[in-house]
Amino acid sequence: MITLSINGESHTVDVEPETPLLWALRDTLGMTGTKYGCGIAQCGACTVLVDDQAMRSCQFPVSRVGKSKITTIEAIEQDEVGRKVVEAWVAQQVPQCGYCQSGQVMAATALLKETPKPTEEDILYGMSNLCRCGTYNMVAAAVRQAAA
Amino acid sequence: MNAIAPLDLSAVTPLLPQSGVANMSRRGFLGSAGALLLGVALPLGRAKAEEGAAAIPPKPGTRVPAFLEIRPDGSVKLLSPFVEGGQGINTGIAQIVGEELDVNPARFEVECAPPGPDYALVNGIRMTGGSFSTRSSYAPMRRLGATAREMMIRAAAERLGVQSSELETDDGKVVHKASGRTVGYGELAAKALLLTPKDDVVLRDPATFRYIKRPIARLDVRAKSTGKAIYAIDQKVDGMLYAAVQHAVHFGSNPTALDNEAAVKAMPGVHSIHLLPGAVAVTANSWWRARKAVEALKAQWTSPKPTGIDTIAADFSSQGMLDALKGSKSEALPAESEGDAAAAFARAAKVIEAEYDAPYLAHAQLEPPSAIARFNGDGKLEIWLPNQMPELFQATAAKTAGIQPDQVIVHSPMLGGFFGRHFMYGPSNPFQQAILLAKATGRPVKVLWSREEEFLNDALRPLSHTRFRAALGADGYPTAIEARTVGEGPIGRWFGALFNTPVDSSAVEGVVEKPYAIPNRKMEFVKLAHPVNIAFWRSVGHSMNDFFYEGFLDEIALAGGKDPFELRLALLKDKPRQKKLLQAVADLSGGWKRGPYEAEGGKRARGVSMASPFGSETATIAEVSLEDGSTRVHNIWVVIDPGSIVNPAIVKAQVESAAALGLSTALFEQVVYENGVREAKNYDAYQILRRENMPAVHVGIIESGEPMGGIGEPGLPGVPPAVVNAVAALTGQRIRSLPISKTKLSGV
Ligand code: FES
Ligand code: FES
Numbered sequence: 001m002i003t004l005s006i007n008g009e010s011h012t013v014d015v016e017p018e019t020p021l022l023w024a025l026r027d028t029l030g031m032t033g034t035k036y037g038c039g040i041a042q043c044g045a046c047t048v049l050v051d052d053q054a055m056r057s058c059q060f061p062v063s064r065v066g067k068s069k070i071t072t073i074e075a076i077e078q079d080e081v082g083r084k085v086v087e088a089w090v091a092q093q094v095p096q097c098g099y100c101q102s103g104q105v106m107a108a109t110a111l112l113k114e115t116p117k118p119t120e121e122d123i124l125y126g127m128s129n130l131c132r133c134g135t136y137n138m139v140a141a142a143v144r145q146a147a148a
Numbered sequence: 149m150n151a152i153a154p155l156d157l158s159a160v161t162p163l164l165p166q167s168g169v170a171n172m173s174r175r176g177f178l179g180s181a182g183a184l185l186l187g188v189a190l191p192l193g194r195a196k197a198e199e200g201a202a203a204i205p206p207k208p209g210t211r212v213p214a215f216l217e218i219r220p221d222g223s224v225k226l227l228s229p230f231v232e233g234g235q236g237i238n239t240g241i242a243q244i245v246g247e248e249l250d251v252n253p254a255r256f257e258v259e260c261a262p263p264g265p266d267y268a269l270v271n272g273i274r275m276t277g278g279s280f281s282t283r284s285s286y287a288p289m290r291r292l293g294a295t296a297r298e299m300m301i302r303a304a305a306e307r308l309g310v311q312s313s314e315l316e317t318d319d320g321k322v323v324h325k326a327s328g329r330t331v332g333y334g335e336l337a338a339k340a341l342l343l344t345p346k347d348d349v350v351l352r353d354p355a356t357f358r359y360i361k362r363p364i365a366r367l368d369v370r371a372k373s374t375g376k377a378i379y380a381i382d383q384k385v386d387g388m389l390y391a392a393v394q395h396a397v398h399f400g401s402n403p404t405a406l407d408n409e410a411a412v413k414a415m416p417g418v419h420s421i422h423l424l425p426g427a428v429a430v431t432a433n434s435w436w437r438a439r440k441a442v443e444a445l446k447a448q449w450t451s452p453k454p455t456g457i458d459t460i461a462a463d464f465s466s467q468g469m470l471d472a473l474k475g476s477k478s479e480a481l482p483a484e485s486e487g488d489a490a491a492a493f494a495r496a497a498k499v500i501e502a503e504y505d506a507p508y509l510a511h512a513q514l515e516p517p518s519a520i521a522r523f524n525g526d527g528k529l530e531i532w533l534p535n536q537m538p539e540l541f542q543a544t545a546a547k548t549a550g551i552q553p554d555q556v557i558v559h560s561p562m563l564g565g566f567f568g569r570h571f572m573y574g575p576s577n578p579f580q581q582a583i584l585l586a587k588a589t590g591r592p593v594k595v596l597w598s599r600e601e602e603f604l605n606d607a608l609r610p611l612s613h614t615r616f617r618a619a620l621g622a623d624g625y626p627t628a629i630e631a632r633t634v635g636e637g638p639i640g641r642w643f644g645a646l647f648n649t650p651v652d653s654s655a656v657e658g659v660v661e662k663p664y665a666i667p668n669r670k671m672e673f674v675k676l677a678h679p680v681n682i683a684f685w686r687s688v689g690h691s692m693n694d695f696f697y698e699g700f701l702d703e704i705a706l707a708g709g710k711d712p713f714e715l716r717l718a719l720l721k722d723k724p725r726q727k728k729l730l731q732a733v734a735d736l737s738g739g740w741k742r743g744p745y746e747a748e749g750g751k752r753a754r755g756v757s758m759a760s761p762f763g764s765e766t767a768t769i770a771e772v773s774l775e776d777g778s779t780r781v782h783n784i785w786v787v788i789d790p791g792s793i794v795n796p797a798i799v800k801a802q803v804e805s806a807a808a809l810g811l812s813t814a815l816f817e818q819v820v821y822e823n824g825v826r827e828a829k830n831y832d833a834y835q836i837l838r839r840e841n842m843p844a845v846h847v848g849i850i851e852s853g854e855p856m857g858g859i860g861e862p863g864l865p866g867v868p869p870a871v872v873n874a875v876a877a878l879t880g881q882r883i884r885s886l887p888i889s890k891t892k893l894s895g896v
Contacts, residue, residue: 015434015436016416016437019436023435026382027435032378032382033374033375034375035514035515035564036381036516036596037515037516037831038599039598039599039600039830040599040832042830043514073375074375076375077374086370086373086374090369090370090373093369093797094373095366095372095373096235096236096565096801096805097233097234097514097564097565097566098234098372099515099564099565100514101373102375105375124840127839130836130838132567132809133565133805133808134805134806134807134808134812134837134842135805136837136839137804137842137845139839140839
């Protein structure tokens with residue numbers, strides 16, 4: 001049994017310690033807003049916040065979570081920065097298929113928490129999630145808007 | 149261990165049933181929407197199940213209750229013939245219906261409809277693809293909205309005891325101006341939808357449109373920005389087992405035995421182990437446990453057949469396949485003939501020739517494929533699966549399960565990207581595995597393919613090759629062009645029964661029917677089937693063929709001493725629509741200049757191209773520079789003329805998205821086979837466009853008033869040739885084989 005602090009609540013999961021946090025979230029806890037895209041930390045669809053840092057949860061075993069506080073897309077609007085990011089995402093009409101966008105919103109929230117006024121360079125490096133629909137320019141515009 | 153009999157391949161091929169379907173040319177199919185209504189292409193078995201009065205199918209798109217549910221609060225649920233996968237069709241169709249129904253599209257909830265003949269709007273077929281959705285449904289969905297509005301008015305007239313002619317509507321309400329009374333649609337709906345519809349309703353004057361042609365916000369954006377959108381992979385049903393599979397290394401071989409079954413069975417959470425056609429599977433109480441277990445399985449496999457098209461031989465390679473296409477000596481079929489090419493070549497002042505090729509491509513949509521199957525107590529099978537053709541998946545699922553199609557309930561959730569991935573590709577779709585496993589375990593089963601299984605088993609955009617020759621006159625203008633395209637397209641593979649034509653249009657589109665005034669043309673096609681499972685892939689044949697043709701056209705220009713833009717303009721002298729488009733893209737980019745020129749401390753150059761995909765016309769300019777020997781694209785300008793549009797914001801988003809995918813293929817993408825096996829298993833090895841490769845994309849829209857064309861795909865085909873032509877302008881190096889990353893480019 002492993003206890004995780006997720007979105008301000010404590011959850012106990014009965015999984016092997018090496019289980020990636022992604023699958024504990026999706027299958028064990030039924031929180032499917034966090035997406036599986038590649039499983040090898042390439043795409044960023046599974047991004048969550050671990051103590052406010054962006055983390056690719058497909059490569060993050062539950063055994064390493066410890067006392068860290070996890071925030072997922074399900075609670076994003078309860079976060080002040082996250083709420084601004086979501087509003088910018090809606091205003092800029094960012095998503096297309098939308099599958100990558102949970103991860104993009106989480107990555108943007110982490111970026112803006114760390115760097116409230118990001119430069120273009122910061123956006124380039126901070127927003128490295130893949131989008132097969134090619135929404136990169138809209139993502140960048142929304143990050144700029146949320147930072148403004 | 150639970151061995152499941154090999155799949156009856158007749159359950160998966162051909163794609164469409166032969167009975168009840170009239171043969172037709174694809175030209176008819178692709179003709180302007182509604183021009184040709186097919187015999188109804190219903191899955192086998194349906195006609196039998198629905199004999200009697202109910203066997204007469206409704207005219208698709210006319211039965212209001214099949215499409216609209218108007219709730220007491222006045223909100224509208226629209227059952228759409230199409231599936232949303234990012235192309236914005238849910239919003240577009242709400243705009244079209246809402247405009248005529250007189251309900252703000254923001255109050256619509258749109259869902260993909262279950263199987264049924266009401267939804268067969270694409271020339272008698274139900275599908276989401278071919279950039280058909282808006283153009284095929286625009287007229288019928290306007291009429292449907294207007295029909296429903298008239299029913300609301302009639303119901304209100306009875307309720308208020310007035311004449312219909314005294315009533316108007318105002319955003320979901322019927323208004324009796326004289327008395328100031330209003331009744332909401334929500335109150336009227338129950339009665340109104342029982343009325344006999346009128347078939348002579350008057351449509352709204354386009355000059356008064358409030359929703360159509362406006363950049364209405366997409367309905368699903370907030371849900372997609374907050375993780376609330378539900379995709380197939382997110383679905384869950386009570387008592388469900390999770391299944392992971394491992395496919396044969398060589399497509400076409402089957403598992404025969406397991407070496408370590410007991411050990412794997414003892415792994416945490418494992419429920420059962422199965423041999424499937426071409427795969428082994430483990431079910432467990434979470435997908436991660438199922439995956440760990442299936443990856444630990446040591447299976448014995450039959451050896452792949454040495455040759456044939458239902459197997460990948462152990463020595464198959466993509467290079468070998470390309471060599472076979474190049475070396476084909478088979479007699480060709482005419483795909484387009486005009487004038488006397490042979491005579492023009494005999495008289496030519498100059499003859500040039502070149503060979504172009506493009507690789508296999510994966511769809512690489514970000515959502516890995518999954519499917520849930522559940523046998524209900526009443527003998528029905530319920531399936532949840534990503535798909536672009538619900539009726540066809542229903543019919544195939546029924547065959548797999550050994551039941552009638554009307555015993556199969558199909559749910560079609562929103563797609564996490566599709567690009568052509570979710571047509572029926574036989575063993576490249578996981579739903580049949582889910583059905584077999586649900587049957588074997590007696591439990592609902594969700595099969596999810598890992599990203600690795602997806603890269604190894606996706607059906608691919610076919611590798612292809614075209615050899616060109618052109619004759620130039622003494623004035624440098626082309627007098628003749630010849631092309632020999634060898635390969636196979638997905639229309640021939642999957643719709644062969646329906647489009648019984650010798651030349652596969654999906655293999656030659658983009659090489660034929662170009663708008664240029666080259667008087668003598670001899671374009672030919674040779675069919676050479678791939679052993680690889682081939683697919684529709686965003687913009688299909690255009691995705692490579694416009695690169696071939698437009699690259700070669702630049703070679704013609706240079707051989708004749710002409711500027712590539714000026715040559716195109718001259719060759720479009722009798723094509724006002726395309727000529728205007730070409731001038732428009734030049735204007736959008738600040739005036740045509742080929743370069744190289746200095747910009748921001750480096751050298752840049754531009755390339756231009758045109759394409760006529762899916763009933764639309766595009767003109768594209770790309771601006772490139774070199775960075776450390778690789779191509780950097782700074783700007784892409786695309787002007788599209790789709791005839792007319794519904795939502796300019798969605799058009800721009802789709803064109804930009806298609807341009808990004810086109811650029812991704814130009815720069816990076818290829819599926820390589822070596823020793824019968826695909827090399828790349830994940831995004832680390834199959835490179836796709838990343839943020840650092842994304843250029844600025846500038847989109848212009850021209851509404852010429854020509855018949856409505858497609859939007860989702862047409863932005864793509866012009867991009868690879870525009871980029872390649874720009875690279876040639878910058879470096880003098882002519883790329884004839886994609887992706888560009890294979891070629892070391894030298895600085896200038
Ligand atoms: S699923 Fe974790 S990075 Fe792709
Ligand atoms: S919106 Fe489709 S993958 Fe990003």
